[in-house]
Amino acid sequence: MQKTIALVAHDHRKPDLVKWSLAHKAKLSKHKLVATGTTGGILQKALNLDVHCFNSGPLGGDQQIGALIAEQKLDCLVFFWDPLNPAPHDPDVKALLRMCSVWNIPVACNMATADMIVTSPLFVDDTYLREIPNF
Numbered sequence: 784m785q786k787t788i789a790l791v792a793h794d795h796r797k798p799d800l801v802k803w804s805l806a807h808k809a810k811l812s813k814h815k816l817v818a819t820g821t822t823g824g825i826l827q828k829a830l831n832l833d834v835h836c837f838n839s840g841p842l843g844g845d846q847q848i849g850a851l852i853a854e855q856k857l858d859c860l861v862f863f864w865d866p867l868n869p870a871p872h873d874p875d876v877k878a879l880l881r882m883c884s885v886w887n888i889p890v891a892c893n894m895a896t897a898d899m900i901v902t903s904p905l906f907v908d909d910t911y912l913r914e915i916p917n918f
Contacts, residue, residue: 786906790826790861791840793840793864799894805829812830816833817835817837818837819845820842824836841872846875849882860890861891862892
């Protein structure tokens with residue numbers, strides 16, 4: 784089953800996300816990839832895969848990905864955020880992470896967690912159904 788995976792990274796973490804994505808290119812290539820603008824452009828070049836690019840994070844890209852979550856159209860978020868350099872759009876970042884918690888979306892904020900998610904047997908198990916909260 785094809786999943787929709789969002790890939791996002793703050794400026795200082797973009798090289799880490801590219802490195803991680805290249806290491807998992809074979810797995811990522813089987814899924815629909817979406818990203819915030821700048822990150823998506825960098826990943827398209829590095830991976831030579833189709834990545835749907837939303838606006839850059841500060842221009843609403845985080846909120847566009849949040850909308851996918853609210854519409855139950857996102858399966859996983861890989862967001863390498865930089866906790867040591869607060870961004871001007873920090874409230875949007877917090878809102879996006881909050882949406883993942885509310886809607887029970889797997890989210891990875893670093894390479895180790897992202898590795899664990901994409902290598903989990905549940906990641907490729909077509910019978911696994913994430914519990915969706917009933918509000």
